Amino acid sequence: MNGIHDMGGMQGAGPIAPEHDEPVFHEQWEKNVFAMQIAASGQGLYSGAEFRHAIERMNWIHYLESSYYEHWLTAIETLLSEKGIISREELEAKVKQVKEHHEAIANFLPSNGSDQLASRLEKMVRQGGSTRRETGTAPRFKPGDKVVVRNIHPGGHTRLPRYIRGKRGAIEKVHGSFNLPDTNAHGRGKNPESVYTVRFDAREVWGEQAAVRDSIYLDLWESYLEPAS
Amino acid sequence: MDIDREIANMQGATALPRKNGELIFSEPWEGRVFAMAIALHDEGAFPWEEFRHRLMAEVNLADCKSDPAPDYYELWLAAFEQLLLKKGIMTREEFECRKAEFASGAREEVF
């Protein structure tokens, strides 16, 4: 979707302002959110594509004004509610309860003692969860091929940034096939396709203001591309 | 500060616990006592070798006992306490008194 998250090339965001000696997590709750996301997606409650799309669907103002881990928290709430795992009412009631009785917060977390889940998740973090799939279909493009990015504007999830649509580039590398996020995020199947690293001249993308030697590389699914004539 | 390299690269039983190359603290207090020892060393209160020596002594002491092995930072905490007492930076009485205040909830803030 042409959402607020798709910000490559936008201007006026201000200075980078890196924080010196930045801690990995700024607050305890961020660690809990991080762990919950690993636990939820690791157990297959939702896919990475669904998770990203839930963030993309955030209200623009909320997205820009909230911190990174609040994006994650919002996505977890959204997905668990949409999938009927926790209802909005249940969640709101619990939040109210926590706020009113914060001194008893330790009692809110039932002791579960599931060592199995913990070790499964640790294994998954260490081994990873690749979305690469064999298809048996030959890739359409090969390194060196000239391609043009399709001018598509899907309203749902995509990993095709707006700034590259319609631009001409060259195939740099052919990777294997990966689940297509555009369908996978919406329960319309995994539909794996070849993914390509495509090289674009910076001037092709930004015009004369870009440095003549600079380039931008993106990783794009096959259905995002057409052969250049 | 090369001392940081020395501390970060302690080996064997005194090696700092890591995951994925990065330091891990299971609880906030572990990070606090870790940093306190280093900060105080940086202020010149003691040479690092003296702390490391005490840490090793705590490791050995724990090995002799049949109780379940304490976590790394419990050893660090014990070594640090002993060092502060030995150096006269605090008295046993001061420490026990302050500890009781925190344990009972009579005191919450460290300053």
Place this chain on the structure above:
Amino acid sequence: MSTEHGHHPAPLSDVEARTRALESILLEKGLLTPDAVDKVIATYERDIGPLNGARVVARAWVDAAYKKRLLTDATPAIAELGFGGRQGEHMVVVENTPTIHNVIVCTLCSCYPWPVLGLPPVWYKSPPYRSRVVIEPRKVLQEFSLELDEAIEIRVWDSSAEIRYMVLPERPAGTEGMTEEELVTLVTRDSMIGVAQAKAPAARV
């Protein structure tokens, strides 16, 4: 400085009480400042103690055959050193040279090679970096105090799919006599994202 504020009703564990007591006494006696402890933790969490990626870089600097494997097929080469896992299942390492400088971004969200670099810093995930580095990389690098000659080719890698990128920074001059372990200490996280060069030996802190 205490990280707990206000109501703390649950009784402190013995180790927590001891730790707080120590910190309280040391602060009172002026032997510690409130920021000192936080600063030490931050330093150690950030770049004392090698990141996995720094080990990969140092190995590539000293071992030409390893470097070739790393640049050809990074995932198994990184796995040779025992690293891999979530968000690093498909790695590509890109090499900086005297004429080419690489920098990594995820304009759409925050994709980052966790197994080699840990979790990304806030600036990497925030709108200014995500929006600006693809369109004005030189200006962005200047904000990190990295000035690149106009003749250098900048390559920006936007991690838009499942491949995760890491930069192999140039080996600094004057490091010929250094061991692999010593070289690890020159490699910073920022140099592996591409917003900095590796540290010069004399600047090692």
